[in-house]
Amino acid sequence: MDSPQLHIIAYCCEHCAYAAADLAGGLRMQYPPEVKIVQIPCTGRIDVLTVLRAIEDGADGVMAAG
Amino acid sequence: MIVAEQKSLDEIKSLIGDAERVLVVGCGTCVTVCFAGGAREAAIVAASLRMATKLDGNGKDVTDVTVQRQCEWEYLDEIAEQIEGADLVLSLGCGIGVQAIAEHFPRKWVVPGLNTSFMGLPTEQGVWAERCAACGDCVLGLTGGICPIARCSKSLLNGPCGGSEGGHCEINPDIPCAWQLIYDRLSALGKLDLLMAIQPPKNWKTSRDGGPRKIVRDDLRLGAEEE
Numbered sequence: 001m002d003s004p005q006l007h008i009i010a011y012c013c014e015h016c017a018y019a020a021a022d023l024a025g026g027l028r029m030q031y032p033p034e035v036k037i038v039q040i041p042c043t044g045r046i047d048v049l050t051v052l053r054a055i056e057d058g059a060d061g062v063m064a065a066g
Numbered sequence: 067m068i069v070a071e072q073k074s075l076d077e078i079k080s081l082i083g084d085a086e087r088v089l090v091v092g093c094g095t096c097v098t099v100c101f102a103g104g105a106r107e108a109a110i111v112a113a114s115l116r117m118a119t120k121l122d123g124n125g126k127d128v129t130d131v132t133v134q135r136q137c138e139w140e141y142l143d144e145i146a147e148q149i150e151g152a153d154l155v156l157s158l159g160c161g162i163g164v165q166a167i168a169e170h171f172p173r174k175w176v177v178p179g180l181n182t183s184f185m186g187l188p189t190e191q192g193v194w195a196e197r198c199a200a201c202g203d204c205v206l207g208l209t210g211g212i213c214p215i216a217r218c219s220k221s222l223l224n225g226p227c228g229g230s231e232g233g234h235c236e237i238n239p240d241i242p243c244a245w246q247l248i249y250d251r252l253s254a255l256g257k258l259d260l261l262m263a264i265q266p267p268k269n270w271k272t273s274r275d276g277g278p279r280k281i282v283r284d285d286l287r288l289g290a291e292e293e
Contacts, residue, residue, distance in 0.1 A: 049106065052113040 006034040009054045013043045013066030014022070042066065044054070067187065068160045069194045070103060070180040070206040075114055078156065081177040085126070085154035088115065090179070091145065091167065092132030093159035100194055103158030105132035111158065111179060136163030142170045149174055155244050185216075202272030204277065208260055210251035217244035223268055 012018035013014030098104030112130035136159035184196040219237040225245030229236030
């Protein structure tokens with residue numbers, strides 16, 4: 001049986017995690033399509049509301065990367 | 067500031083009951099700075115209620131709005147339309163805010179989302195402590211700026227009592243003995259003689275003992291001169 005399509009929102013700091021994802025893309029490395037990357041200026045920008053709204057709008061999980 | 071704490075989501079859900087359209091009203095003053103009922107908390111409570119009721123199988127229409135001060139009619143007038151459009155108002159103001167909404171919108175059911183705790187200040191980030199009991203007859207001028215009414219567990223005016231041990235209160239060793247603090251401060255400032263003056267019994271009528279209190283300032287009332 002196929003597993004259900006998941007939606008993971010990854011909030012990535014533009015100074016490190018987002019740059020790393022960008023580099024991974026440049027190197028043609030692959031990551032699961034379930035992960036949707038959102039660039040943010042700093043993981044400190046993430047608030048409880050940011051996470052709640054992502055989940056309320058259908059995300060199965062939220063990742064903070066920075 | 068007035069310090070408050072949020073009620074649990076379960077209690078809030080039970081207060082909301084069958085209402086379908088819920089308006090969460092935050093307050094931009096005291097409860098904002100004690101992180102209990104400001105715009106951010108109102109949005110979080112609204113999102114939590116939307117998700118919790120959806121999971122319960124009866125998703126409710128929960129919106130939020132925050133006014134500068136819930137305790138003044140003028141600010142409530144700004145959200146009159148939203149209040150009228152809701153089945154129920156969940157106030158994240160202090161007890162005064164809840165009552166202001168109930169009084170200003172007599173046909174609207176209003177429930178509290180907070181437990182109003184005390185008047186106090188943040189002693190460090192994330193810690194609030196009681197400082198004033200609003201007794202209506204301030205004695206801070208005699209006690210070196212430390213309130214024996216709010217900070218002594220027994221509100222003694224002639225402390226410390228026998229339960230003061232090593233500068234701490236017998237009620238709870240985490241509570242500093244207010245009268246020890248008073249003595250130490252007066253001593254440091256060379257004003258211990260203040261404690262020697264005989265004080266008349268405190269007039270508790272200005273506190274809650276005189277019933278609900280009211281201040282009337284004719285110099286500020288509109289139309290008071292004509293009366």
